[in-house]
Amino acid sequence: MDPRSPVAATPASPDLSEPAHDERAHGAGLRNMQQLIELRWYAIVGQMATIGFVHFALGIELPLVNMLGIAGCLAAFNLASLVFWRPRQEIGDLALLAGLLVDVGALSAQLYLSGGISNPFVFLYLLQVALGAVLLPAWASWVVVAATCAGVLGMIMFPGPVTIQANPARGIADPYVQGLLACFLLTASLAALFIGRIARILRDRDARLAALRQQAVEEEHIVRMGLLASGAAHELGTPLATLSVLLGDWRRMAPFTEHPDLQQDLDEMQAQLGRCKSIVTGILLSAGDARGEAPEPTTLATFLDGLVSEWNATRPVRTLDYRRHLDTDVPIISDSGLKQMIGNILDNALEASPEWVGMEVTLEGDDGQLLVLAVSDEGPGFSEQTLANFGKPYNSTKGRPGGGLGLFLSLNVARSLGGRLSAANRSPRGAKVVLELPLSALAPPQPEPPDPDADDDE
Template sequence: MQSSATPATATDLRPAIQSARNDTTAGAGMRNMQQLIQLRWIAIVGQLATIVFVHSVLGIGLPLAMMLSVAGCLALFNLGSQLFWRARTDAGDLALLLALLVDVAALTAQLHLSGGITNPFVFLYLLQVTLGAVLLPAWAGWVVVAAGCAGVLALVACPGPVRIDAEPALGIADHYVQGLLLCFLLTAVLAALFIGRIARILRDRDARLADLRQQAVEEEHIVRMGLLASGAAHELGTPLAILSVLLGDWRRMAPFEGHPELQQDLDEMQTQLQRCKSIVTGILLSAGDARGEAPAQTSLAAFLDEVVEAWSATRPVNRLDYHLHLDEDIQIVSDSGLRQMIDNILDNALEASPDWVGLEAWRVGPDGQSLRLQVSDAGPGFSAQALADFGKPYNSSKGRPGGGLGLFLSLNVARSFGGRLHAANRSPRGAEVVLELPLSSLALDARAPAPQP
């Protein structure tokens, strides 16, 4: 019954990872929408400045009322967009496409009223097309291309009320050439500024998705090991039970009753057998929902004291310096995954430093909301490569095949509790591994089980 919970854990991981991927994509979409809103404000201010300059300085008669109305409608749309998206976290491709189509329509209207195809700012269509190609999927990008082409054709087919005469032979003195240079400068600056920002947003999204894919691979790796461990634990249950019965029978046989030395050996065998059964029970418990099956209320201090006492009683440690600094004890749920994680970290420290291991625990953060455990040793410390690959599977300095899984499992259990695990070298010798967990993840009302190794 216990091992059947492990496949459920495997299926529960995929929706969580997919949800995180969706959140990452939605976050990138919102940031892109905010960039478009910011760019639209700049475009509105630029339109107003250009209208005033062309009408007042260059003396070109423009339909001011209609052009200002278009700019005003665009400003109202942008203000509404800003208010609408402020309370939301998801901006999809259709929303971005609609925003770009509104910009294309507004640009077409302004160009129609100010010279049509003879207006040098007609090349601003290229900026809209570029934004569509960067922000949108292929099909939506082509929609923006089609909208831009339709706008240009409309300017050709329907000349507006204003005509701008171009005389390129005059060089910089020609108003058309001046507008063309200004359009080029404006397009280049906006493209470099905003498309550069959008590219960074997309790179951040891709990096986040890569991290999530790596996390999914690691979680699946843990699930496979959990299936193997729980299956082996079930298989070991029967032979261990048989050995327990045989030892009980031997204890009552005449050859053993008259020999105190043999009785002592039987006692030691029974003790070690009981330890094996406890380990198997712990594996089975870790393969399932520990809190849902056997929730045990305890205090933080009692839990840590029990873990340290059980660990030191079953390991050949010469000296364990254990210090618990708690101004106020709290009630928590005794979690087998956390217990095994602490055991793994202590085991690694003991292998590196058989003569001395240190363990300190205290509460940190505002109002002591987090628990910090620091395990120290006096060994050779981590190599630079081991620190760079800390937490990756099979990252071991011991040279054993399959080594390095202890810290890998510990890191993933810490992550499942919303905590973190990091390592560093001590001066002048030794290493330390620090675990930080939010105490809310161990509270009595925290029902979500942590994936167990």
């Protein structure tokens, strides 16, 4: 190679690994700063390797001390950035802009010392412009553009200590043309990979924002339903109380005391009225929160057995196949929201399959801390559209107003307790709805440890 070959001021190469997907743990500014820090390490290593190769292998006289000093200062700045920004969760645009301007300054200095404007790697400025365009707001990206333009203009006005002779007529044999081709391939490849990576990050972010917006709409829908339900429950309280008083008066009247059949009808009416009151009370308890008022400590087995016993006694199911596989019983807090959610799932299975409903309970996961409750039926199963829109309001094949709200509410209660609800069709027929819930969501609160300082104060 011709000893007059230009020095390649290596740019910051983007990380080609898959992007991180947990934006809830770190802000976008912090993720961008971490990315710039990582890219800068690549730039430092590349610059030092290129300088050493050109100076010692190709025999090109370079201001070695100055160029290695610039790389060392850039390394020190990157290390300081790593230590300073790591504990912070949010980083503003000004910090990102300052970091990019430092990179532009370092690239300008290296290019100045290795050929200036005659160095074909001057087009690496375009990578800095691309970084600013995708990571910064419009005004800050234009600051990066202005800085790169100033760097190019400065190298035109103030030539550096090394001059690169170019002879494009020699074609690919000319070192300048070789450097220009390498610069083009490097810039195009890194820009395509980097912008592609940023596009994936943006698509993931947009998808998460869309999911959050959908969740907000669903929660608003639940709030409206809760207000409507609690209002209806309050309105029903007065007529139910009036009916209870009237039934008590009728029980003492002569026409009813003389006819045992009428007394039996009154008893049945009183029982059904009591059930209506219990339903209204449950609505009032759970209208505002998944965990009802006055929680009661119990165990998982007792809670599930009582729930299944009550549901089986009040539903016209022919066969309820209840299987509970618990190696050990665990203490929990009785949760009215969970009780209503499981009841909704069982009611949906009963509507699809009045002859048989199955319910199986197991503990899975690490140390058996995941409650898995599967409700099965022998009905026609879910349609493909219903499965695709599972958990959305009014997603039902029942063909009546309000259909699909039970599973919609169940899904949101499960989500509020940190669990998930899924559905699938069974073979050869039927459907299965599976609830997965961490036991920590139902665990009783742990007592706070005593404060040793309090005893000292006494």
